[in-house]
Amino acid sequence: MSQLTIDADYIASLDSSFLDVEDAETLPPECYTSQEFYDFEKEALFTREWLCVGRADWVPEPGNYFTTKTVGEPIIVARNQAGEIHAMSAVCQHRAMLVAEGKGTARNFLCPYHHWAYSLEGDLVGIPEMQRTCKFDKSKFGLPKFKVELWNGFIFINMDPEAAPLAPRLTQVTEAIAGYNLENAKDERPGEAPEFPWNWKVMFENNNDGYHASRLHHGPLHDFIPSGLASFPEADPADAGYLRYNGTLHPDASFNPTQKALLPVFPGLTEEERNRATFANVPPSLSLVMTSDLVIYLILRPTGPESLEMDTGILAAPKAARDPAYIHKLDTIQATAEKIIAQDFHVDENVQIGLRSRYAVRGRYSWQEGAQVQFNRWLIHRFREFVKTTPPVAAAAE
The missing domain is CATH 3.90.380.10 (Naphthalene 1,2-dioxygenase Alpha Subunit; Chain A, domain 1)
Incomplete structure (x- = not known):
């Protein structure tokens, strides 16, 4: 197998797709088929950009939630008792069981495996039989939380805690x-x-x-x-x-x-x-x-x-x-x-x-x-920014 190295030189090879429409050419075929390029996109785009996950009226009342996923990440979106929409990973921080599936109404999310309980905001609030575990700080084991922004009734999340706001x-x-x-x-x-x-x-x-x-x-x-x-x-x-x-x-x-x-x-x-x-x-x-x-x-x-x-x-x-x-x-x-x-x-x-x-x-x-x-x-601008600060991604190409 050949090696596909996604670095600044590779991204520079995409410059011909950035030109005006009269001169531009399409992206290379491997940008649509390669596992390696997809893995690159997950890091360059999907963990950094604002992602639409649904509509605010999918969770109209306090306690309402729904689950979804993208690029392999299971996600919970919930409206808490104060009426605020929160988004978080659905992965239990104990043994990686999903703490919620589908949609519904809940007071908290109870992992069905060992009954670790999480609030509608993702905080760990229940931990049965953990009193003998040394130096266990439950505040450090909440569900990973995502930034949330509403735009025109759509719910957007961002996995990057430093992400700039979407609306501007x-x-x-x-x-x-x-x-x-x-x-x-x-x-x-x-x-x-x-x-x-x-x-x-x-x-x-x-x-x-x-x-x-x-x-x-x-x-x-x-x-x-x-x-x-x-x-x-x-x-x-x-x-x-x-x-x-x-x-x-x-x-x-x-x-x-x-x-x-x-x-x-x-x-x-x-x-x-x-x-x-x-x-x-x-x-x-x-x-x-x-x-x-x-x-x-x-x-x-x-x-x-x-x-x-x-x-x-x-x-x-x-x-x-x-x-x-x-x-x-x-x-x-x-x-x-x-x-x-x-x-x-x-x-x-x-x-x-x-x-x-x-x-x-x-x-x-x-x-x-x-x-x-x-x-x-839109794509190439983000690819360029990503490779400026990130080591090359090299892997076997298909």
């Missing part, structure tokens, strides 16, 4: 989607998250690819949002997110057989916003697809170099559920969305197969793929 680096995205008032939107919470056999970046790229819209999705369910009307606002690579806009052929276009909004339009939208779809992204975990009457959110949670789980949910204007036909209209929208998504998933799976091929190359971009270069810049 999301000003452009926050202003662009303010009319949706997502903090107060009605949430249709996702069910069980399936696992998909492709790299998390393949998913992120496809969701922001304006180039394929008029080709892969050609037909009456999607033709109102042509690729030629895509635009890509400038974004600083140091920012926490970026945008893609896509003009529509008529106002209040939406993904259903009528091509028009079936649910109430978000009341805060301007005329300009009602004549486009907005794609808002907070890598590496949150992507939003926004039309006048509906927002689809995707929460990406990698499980390996070539696999991920994804929570997919829907947000609507607060008064949408007052309509007696709300559920039926939602069913119509979801049936249409599933047809479009099935096309995307088929492509994602086959792209991943192609990336493993010896004939996979670093390709070139169309102007309609401006969001891909924005994503590349």
